[in-house]
Amino acid sequence: MTKSLTLKKASGWATAALALTLLQGCASGPQANPADPLEPFNRSMYNFNEGLDRAVLKPVATAYQNVTPQLVRTGVGNFFENISDAWSFVNNVLQAKPVEAADTFFRFTINTLWGVGGIFDVASEMKIPKHKEDFGQTLGTWGLASGPYLVLPVLGSSSVRDSFGMVVDWQGNLVGQVDNVPTRNSLTVLRLVDTRASLLNAGNVLEQAALDKYSFNRDFYLQRRRSLLGNGEAEKRVEPEERYDLPEAEPASSAPAVPASGVR
Numbered sequence: 080m081t082k083s084l085t086l087k088k089a090s091g092w093a094t095a096a097l098a099l100t101l102l103q104g105c106a107s108g109p110q111a112n113p114a115d116p117l118e119p120f121n122r123s124m125y126n127f128n129e130g131l132d133r134a135v136l137k138p139v140a141t142a143y144q145n146v147t148p149q150l151v152r153t154g155v156g157n158f159f160e161n162i163s164d165a166w167s168f169v170n171n172v173l174q175a176k177p178v179e180a181a182d183t184f185f186r187f188t189i190n191t192l193w194g195v196g197g198i199f200d201v202a203s204e205m206k207i208p209k210h211k212e213d214f215g216q217t218l219g220t221w222g223l224a225s226g227p228y229l230v231l232p233v234l235g236s237s238s239v240r241d242s243f244g245m246v247v248d249w250q251g252n253l254v255g256q257v258d259n260v261p262t263r264n265s266l267t268v269l270r271l272v273d274t275r276a277s278l279l280n281a282g283n284v285l286e287q288a289a290l291d292k293y294s295f296n297r298d299f300y301l302q303r304r305r306s307l308l309g310n311g312e313a314e315k316r317v318e319p320e321e322r323y324d325l326p327e328a329e330p331a332s333s334a335p336a337v338p339a340s341g342v343r
Contacts, residue, residue, distance in 0.1 A: 115227065121293075125296070140279060144276040157197055157199060161186075161196070162253045164187040164190070166213070167210060167211050170212035170213060174220045176210070179212075180210075183210050186207050214245075214247040215240055215243075216244075219308045225239070225304065228301060236300035
């Protein structure tokens with residue numbers, strides 16, 4: 080009984096502490112970005128991710144890139160991209176995109192059968208376009224506003240809507256359906272390392288180009304997510320007072336290509 084009461088008290092204090100942290104994170108003042116009311120909290124989380132990246136992710140990804148032949152890295156990337164096509168198919172169906180759903184279905188089946196489980200991207204050689212979709216985009220297509228910008232631990236840039244979408248994405252991810260825990264964890268780590276390795280050059284460009292990397296990552300993420308929803312067509316169906324004003328996208332030639340994840 081005493082132990083149960085202690086656990087309840089600890090849970091209550093943890094909830095209160097989280098709420099206080101979020102409240103303290105709300106930015107105000109004339110310089111505050113209306114799409115980023117949690118900027119102080121987000122910046123501290125961004126700094127945590129940067130430290131983790133410098134200490135662990137980037138060194139591991141660099142070693143992986145140095146010791147793994149390009150052909151093998153391409154096969155690994157193709158394998159995980161093929162897995163993602165299965166979930167993209169579901170989201171294309173949910174978004175009522177029959178042409179895109181058909182393309183994605185054929186990409187997955189062709190690469191799985193003829194590309195040795197997706198190691199070889201046969202579908203791209205056949206000029207079948209890729210239509211990558213996630214559940215956050217599906218929610219946006221259904222008219223749900225993105226909500227405030229949010230930086231998640233390890234995962235990086237997101238929003239309230241996209242954070243909820245990530246939970247559903249994980250349930251629909253074929254890697255997450257692997258029953259054997261060590262195999263599932265190994266595949267998850269390999270995917271993270273391979274993704275980080277593919278972004279090493281982009282991260283180096285960002286280091287040289289951006290005076291404020293946090294703002295650059297935030298604006299790039301918000302602009303990219305808006306463009307993925309068809310230049311904001313889904314967002315336009317939301318009442319104006321429920322939306323956040325986002326900065327205008329800059330010409331593609333003026334901004335280096337950087338990942339949307341926020342991990343560098």
